[in-house]
């Protein structure tokens with residue numbers, strides 16, 4: 001019986017004691033669910049973590065390396081962050097990236113929520129087809145999206161050379177096009193769990209359609225909306241392929257700039273810029289998680 | 304009882320969902336201040352009928368008027384009725400207070416009035432100490448009271464309740480039955496409750512409509528429904544019933560003779576009010592188990608049949624005794640355990656006489 005119980009490693013559980021009265025953990029047989037005490041599992045988990053984080057850790061570490069060449073460790077310095085900050089074209093690329101990401105996030109979140117609500121709320125002819133096409137940009141290879149976007153903007157004769165920030169419009173539109181389906185899919189997933197009786201109850205209590213949306217449906221959707229917005233933000237911030245096809249010489253974003261810098265050599269400056277990108281996405285994720293109030297499933301009744 | 308003008312009048316209402324006829328030609332008047340129950344098995348159209356009263360479904364045919372006004376096509380937020388939903392639908396992101404205040408806020412009630420009315424509603428439902436809690440910190444019974452308070456604070460003319468007690472455990476359900484009746488008496492508005500639990504309907508309602516397959520089978524007061532069901536379905540659905548098939552065989556000075564297969568000819572007093580079944584008509588003969596007495600000897604002036612006890616189900620306050628009659632049919636009889644030793648008075652395998660008063664027999668023509 002005792003073997004069937006998974007006991008937490010290092011828990012307060014009474015362990016069989018040896019003759020001297022000392023607890024010998026190794027003597028306790030490993031329970032079937034105690035995966036954390038199996039050496040092969042520890043090895044797999046350890047290796048995975050190493051492979052996942054070693055490159056990132058190296059990247060971050062070498063951004064502080066006091067050397068032009070990124071090969072040997074020469075001591076700690078913040079110099080390359082200052083250099084990156086003072087590098088006008090890198091800084092411009094950074095500002096461009098943030099501007100595009102913010103606008104694209106706002107617009108694609110609104111569009112995504114509307115699309116999800118439309119697909120959830122109404123029945124109309126061709127709904128299944130429409131639903132399929134909404135999700136298509138998620139599966140279309142990015143390179144094809146990029147080429148298509150480039151061809152599209154050339155074909156319609158999208159004005160170039162506009163003053164900032166209007167010159168970012170084509171990149172922003174491309175980003176909205178590929179990120180709002182993600183928002184729609186996430187919000188739609190959340191809507192599936194929505195109890196229709198909430199909507200009925202709201203109207204029964206005298207609320208209009210709009211008040212119901214504003215006070216009942218949207219608050220319920222909030223975790224989905226936040227998650228969708230976060231995805232949209234990170235997708236836009238680190239997108240390279242599609243941006244590469246739609247950007248011009250004046251409209252360089254951070255990933256495209258980093259790519260062009262790396263073509264010459266991987267300097268600690270590139271590492272610094274990349275580290276900043278990582279930090280922004282991590283901060284955005286943490287903030288979004290905080291905003292997401294944990295909601296328990298709305299189970300009716302029960303003692 | 305004097306007939307006041309009905310608060311709700313349903314006229315020839317039919318509702319179809321594709322090929323399914325959920326509500327089939329229902330005509331029903333509900334009086335002011337009535338506690339009315341819609342009772343029927345699951346899927347018989349009770350919820351659909353209630354949702355049409357609330358305005359969530361529009362009847363395909365027929366009209367619905369509330370408070371004397373035609374409401375057939377009026378939107379739910381413009382009807383003087385409020386509903387307590389089966390899942391309660393208490394908004395999870397609002398506190399109890401906000402939930403109750405919601406219905407007042409959306410119609411722009413002045414905030415001083417909101418405060419006093421919400422407090423009044425919370426006091427009435429004994430929720431005042433929970434005003435600042437979120438629904439996930441409440442028990443099922445408390446959440447249900449929030450749904451009640453939220454509807455009552457709107458001061459509707461009619462309160463609609465869809466299976467309000469089905470998610471509660473047995474003890475709480477009984478307490479809430481009493482509380483709902485008390486609440487209805489104190490607020491003095493019409494309650495329409497949907498239920499599939501006959502005990503709930505019998506103990507709470509002033510009148511009950513029994514539904515089957517979208518149709519209303521009978522509308523009556525609880526005691527009338529129990530003692531004088533008008534058809535085999537109602538007789539069988541409400542309480543327990545011994546049902547036999549028979550044929551009208553004759554009529555003699557105020558009595559009708561019914562030939563029942565296996566039981567022989569029974570002479571029953573003719574019902575003066577009810578429809579007189581024609582000669583040779585097939586009828587159902589019904590008697591409630593608690594009207595059947597079990598004795599060792601046949602009793603005079605009662606219909607008596609011999610049988611052998613075949614099973615006893617013990618329920619504490621009563622025992623249900625199943626007696627195999629000589630004809631092979633099984634008759635059930637209720638034995639009140641009115642003394643501690645009562646359950647020992649009878650045992651499986653014993654020969655007994657089952658008897659009942661001819662006046663307690665129902666003759667069902669439909």
Ligand SMILES: Nc1ncnc2c1ncn2[C@@H]1O[C@H](COP(=O)(O)OP(=O)(O)O)[C@@H](O)[C@H]1O
Nearest residue numbers: 320323324325344345346347348349350351352
């Ligand atoms: N929105 C709907 N669409 C299709 N069929 C429905 C819908 N609502 C109810 N029905 C059908 O109508 C019938 C009555 O349902 P309902 O009124 O919910 O019954 P009850 O509340 O008595 O259990 C059922 O057969 C049900 O399947």
Ligand SMILES: [Mg+2]
Nearest residue numbers: 346349350466
């Ligand atoms: Mg129902």
